[in-house]
Amino acid sequence: MPNQPEQTKMRTGSRVVIDALEQAGVTVAFGYPGGAIMPLYDELLDTTIEHVLTRHEQGAIHAADGFARSTGRVGVCIATSGPGATNLVTGICTAQMDSSPVLCITGQVPSALIGTDGFQEADVLGVVTSITKQAYLVRSVDDLPRVMAEALFICKSGRPGPVLVDIPKDVLIAKTSKTCEPVTSLPGYHPAPKLKSSAVKNAHKILKESKQPVCIVGGGCRLSDATRLFREWCDNTHVPVITTLMGLGSTEPGYSGWLGMPGMHGLRRANRAIVDCDVIVAMGIRFDDRVTGKLAAFAPDARIIHVDIDEAELSKLIKVEAPIHADLSETLAAWNALLDEDPIEVFDAWQKQAMDVGDGLRPNDAHDADNIPPTTLLDEVLELIGPDAIVTTDVGQHQMWAAQRVRPSDPKKWVTSGGAGTMGYGLPSAMGAQMACPDQRVLAICGDGGFQMTMAELATVARCKLPLKILLMDNKYLGMVRQWQELFFENRYSAVDLSDNPDFAALARVYGLQAFTLDHVDEMSSTLSAWWNCEGPALLHAVCHLEENVFPMVPAGAGLGDMVESA
Amino acid sequence: MEILTFALHLHRMSILPKILMLCQRLGGEVTYVSAADGRANIVVAAPNEAAHRFAPQIRRLIDVLELTELHAVGLSDADAQTTQERLRHTA
Numbered sequence: 229m230p231n232q233p234e235q236t237k238m239r240t241g242s243r244v245v246i247d248a249l250e251q252a253g254v255t256v257a258f259g260y261p262g263g264a265i266m267p268l269y270d271e272l273l274d275t276t277i278e279h280v281l282t283r284h285e286q287g288a289i290h291a292a293d294g295f296a297r298s299t300g301r302v303g304v305c306i307a308t309s310g311p312g313a314t315n316l317v318t319g320i321c322t323a324q325m326d327s328s329p330v331l332c333i334t335g336q337v338p339s340a341l342i343g344t345d346g347f348q349e350a351d352v353l354g355v356v357t358s359i360t361k362q363a364y365l366v367r368s369v370d371d372l373p374r375v376m377a378e379a380l381f382i383c384k385s386g387r388p389g390p391v392l393v394d395i396p397k398d399v400l401i402a403k404t405s406k407t408c409e410p411v412t413s414l415p416g417y418h419p420a421p422k423l424k425s426s427a428v429k430n431a432h433k434i435l436k437e438s439k440q441p442v443c444i445v446g447g448g449c450r451l452s453d454a455t456r457l458f459r460e461w462c463d464n465t466h467v468p469v470i471t472t473l474m475g476l477g478s479t480e481p482g483y484s485g486w487l488g489m490p491g492m493h494g495l496r497r498a499n500r501a502i503v504d505c506d507v508i509v510a511m512g513i514r515f516d517d518r519v520t521g522k523l524a525a526f527a528p529d530a531r532i533i534h535v536d537i538d539e540a541e542l543s544k545l546i547k548v549e550a551p552i553h554a555d556l557s558e559t560l561a562a563w564n565a566l567l568d569e570d571p572i573e574v575f576d577a578w579q580k581q582a583m584d585v586g587d588g589l590r591p592n593d594a595h596d597a598d599n600i601p602p603t604t605l606l607d608e609v610l611e612l613i614g615p616d617a618i619v620t621t622d623v624g625q626h627q628m629w630a631a632q633r634v635r636p637s638d639p640k641k642w643v644t645s646g647g648a649g650t651m652g653y654g655l656p657s658a659m660g661a662q663m664a665c666p667d668q669r670v671l672a673i674c675g676d677g678g679f680q681m682t683m684a685e686l687a688t689v690a691r692c693k694l695p696l697k698i699l700l701m702d703n704k705y706l707g708m709v710r711q712w713q714e715l716f717f718e719n720r721y722s723a724v725d726l727s728d729n730p731d732f733a734a735l736a737r738v739y740g741l742q743a744f745t746l747d748h749v750d751e752m753s754s755t756l757s758a759w760w761n762c763e764g765p766a767l768l769h770a771v772c773h774l775e776e777n778v779f780p781m782v783p784a785g786a787g788l789g790d791m792v793e794s795a
Numbered sequence: 796m797e798i799l800t801f802a803l804h805l806h807r808m809s810i811l812p813k814i815l816m817l818c819q820r821l822g823g824e825v826t827y828v829s830a831a832d833g834r835a836n837i838v839v840a841a842p843n844e845a846a847h848r849f850a851p852q853i854r855r856l857i858d859v860l861e862l863t864e865l866h867a868v869g870l871s872d873a874d875a876q877t878t879q880e881r882l883r884h885t886a
Contacts, residue, residue, distance in 0.1 A: 358813065414857065415860055416806055416861065539855065540848070540851035543847065544848055
């Protein structure tokens, strides 16, 4: 029988979803099946898309997020209705806060049961509305081709973000002849604002008038694929550069004016430069409270230039003198061209002055040799793995210690939950990154608290034979909370004790991973080498000092000039 | 508090709850809503320090086609200056 013409070919809702994903170049989806989403899982058997079965929906969405951040492509996760969908919520919020392009496809109970408190029914649209860039409940299969095309477009365009498509089971089964070409515009949606050359000229003029400028670059550099242009801008200006938690890796690893991370656990020289500078060039940042500290004390003498694709970020928290509402890549291309035409006097002297302030990092407190000093460990690990490995983290002390030290060669090689601060992110996001980049080395740095939130994903790692390495820094506390209780709650430790942690190495072996234990300083080099160089997935359980603190630290509510460098 | 009045053109009316939730999240109290056929008028009592965040954050929502912020005539000089200042920074 001859093929039917495309416009009259009937497809099920499930096939529409798969076709849309394939057409968009999706090769991997992470998910967990259940009743309402079964028609889609049946269709997944007949597709080129590789499905990774995680052990919890949270693992699936964090993996999709890690996939997205390490590639810049859309990460896809799938879950069923009710609890399946609500288990995605933390991951959706994580993606939203860090502008990660994650597409969530959830099954919903059959249309007739919606609103009847049916089995595994939840108002998913209502739950996720405020934490998604856009969310859909598809009521008719005829709408599905358009909705999928819109969802994929919205997810990735402009300032990226998570999009959820909730599909009732009967819609997945029903057939339609409708098709939809990829969407490239939507009414009222302006993802690519037009760059005004006058705005760039104004910024250039302010920079020329400056004596002590500082650039703060954030996650927008990665999202805009602006790394090469940004590095060119740095070479043209020699402006000292501060990279936020989300912007780490934006500078060349050897850039002489890299001041490090700013803010609550920022480096001394970064925070000092913000206090002392006369101009801030903010690129793709959102002036998070962890970056600014007390707003009134933030860069008190500085004129602010702010480039962002999202107009709502301009002057949201800090009054901006020169807003540039545009894509960062486009802006940098124009600014670099202007710098060629009208060069500025580079800021070498100021750069040296800013660098000479020092990083404020201190050696670990003296302890016995039977436990591992965490920052020494991280120094050695980061030296061992080099700048080209992809590093993911959980959230807490280990994340801040790593952020103070890591020098990735590209911002896509640093995957961490910034805005949401989601514990349990490290392991599943590493899975996503490893699936996305099978030829690259991937390291997940986890704390003992966060690791136990998603450690069931060790089964996924083992099944998929993902050769990622896990560094588990175990200090038997919820360390960051304990640190705050020590410093701000008079040592009254409340609900932070993890002294009965399991033997994590034994646990990893049960799941089929290789595992190493490091509990003595003298064995550090040899154990690290054996762990990092072994074949396949492997976990290193590092038994760390119990009560090490992260310094420097700017107490909550204080200005960046009020850094504390020791207890 | 600053009284903000928005006239909205919406692609889909289903976006309206998201707008109202956003107003609440930004610290505003919605005091009036009327909506029909893709048009909505909303009045919000907004904290002074957050008033400048409402229009741009509503405008960026998908399905908000157009947002016009309306201003009562006859503002005192001081109020007019505040409003102009805010508009300049959110334009």
